Amino acid sequence: MMHPATYIDQLDPAIFPFIQYADYADRYPTHTMQAFPASFYEEMRAASAGLFRVFCKAAEVLQRAPNDFARAMDMPREILPYLHTVNAFH
Known part of the structure; x- marks a missing residue:
């Protein structure tokens, strides 16, 4: 599934990994950025x-x-x- 570009695309996954499932439209970081x-x-x-x-x-x-x-x-x-x-x- 192709995702539109978001801030997640700018994250280095080695520093801020994110959850992404093949059949799920949403993705989100595993850490809260605050x-x-x-x-x-x-x-x-x-x-x-x-x-x-x-x-x-x-x-x-x-x-x-x-x-x-x-x-x-x-x-x-x-x-x-x-x-x-x-x-x-x-």
Whole structure:
């Protein structure tokens, strides 16, 4: 089925894939495109950075603690060896 040109044709499907069925006239993006003020994005970046620092600190605590501590935190036994593996990103 041939579709008339719409804004969807301008989207890069690798970034914004869309739903399209062969026998269905309508197509629509799989993501909602909604603009927010720059302050919202800055707030999200700040919150994300803060959470990242918290998780880094938690990982450091688990890496320095004995395995019994990690087990007490309900960490699966199979993951324990990875706590002591060198982080390739540092």
